[in-house]
Amino acid sequence: MSKRIIIASSWLLFFAACISCQKAKSEVKVKTESIVENKKSIDYTSYFNEAQQYCEENNLNQELFFLIDLGVHSGLKRFFIYDLKDKKILKSFLVSHGCGSSVWGGTYTKVNAEISNQVDSHCSSIGKYMVLNRGVSQWGIKVNYLLDGKEVTNSNAIKRAIVLHSWEEVPNDEVYPNGTPEGWGCPAVSNESMMEIDSILQKNKKVLFWIIKTVE
Numbered sequence: 001m002s003k004r005i006i007i008a009s010s011w012l013l014f015f016a017a018c019i020s021c022q023k024a025k026s027e028v029k030v031k032t033e034s035i036v037e038n039k040k041s042i043d044y045t046s047y048f049n050e051a052q053q054y055c056e057e058n059n060l061n062q063e064l065f066f067l068i069d070l071g072v073h074s075g076l077k078r079f080f081i082y083d084l085k086d087k088k089i090l091k092s093f094l095v096s097h098g099c100g101s102s103v104w105g106g107t108y109t110k111v112n113a114e115i116s117n118q119v120d121s122h123c124s125s126i127g128k129y130m131v132l133n134r135g136v137s138q139w140g141i142k143v144n145y146l147l148d149g150k151e152v153t154n155s156n157a158i159k160r161a162i163v164l165h166s167w168e169e170v171p172n173d174e175v176y177p178n179g180t181p182e183g184w185g186c187p188a189v190s191n192e193s194m195m196e197i198d199s200i201l202q203k204n205k206k207v208l209f210w211i212i213k214t215v216e
Contacts, residue, residue, distance in 0.1 A: 042069070042214055044080075052084050055208050060130065064090065064200070065208035068187055070097050070124060071215030074110040075176035079189060081200065093193040096170055097124040098185035105169065110179025115213060117149075117156050122184045125162070127154035129209040131201060140166025140191050143198050147187075147209055154211070162186055164209070166194030187211070 072078035079095035100114030116123035129147040137144035144165035149157035167188040169181040
């Protein structure tokens with residue numbers, strides 16, 4: 001084979017590799033945008049309406065409530081503070097979920113959080129909770145709030161010591177397509193987020209805290 005033919009073949013292989021690489025990047029981009037768009041298109045109206053009715057019927061705070069959607073990728077903001085009066089989302093944060101049977105601190109279930117109410121399951125539990133007393137945490141800014149599970153799906157929350165707290169490993173900004181590190185079932189947020197949440201909870205008592213999972 002002549003030297004010219006060898007050089008030409010090499011260039012053809014190089015260009016083919018570049019085209020293949022660009023195609024792969026394009027496919028990843030489309031997939032990423034599709035998932036992010038899926039988050040944006042979720043309609044929480046029925047949850048907001050149910051929460052308002054639940055708060056009225058159970059004499060809970062009727063100014064605002066907290067909603068976490070574990071059906072959303074953990075690298076995206078999925079913890080919402082909702083204003084029941086003005087009917088709008090006031091704030092959104094990243095939040096961790098339980099690692100379940102995976103390794104603590106990893107991100108193995110970032111797209112499919114394991115759900116369980118069992119003691120020592122290390123899973124998150126869906127359902128409605130009431131935010132109870134402010135306490136001292138060994139994590140983050142050293143503040144936590146006890147969560148009292150009100151449904152059969154989260155009735156062991158107090159027994160499992162499920163609390164809202166901050167954790168240094170939780171980022172403040174979205175990290176998608178990476179995930180948020182997973183703990184043992186507590187909803188954990190960044191230190192910056194917890195400072196905002198703590199300020200709100202010191203002014204608002206008997207707040208509804210609702211964990212759902214919209215996407216299976």
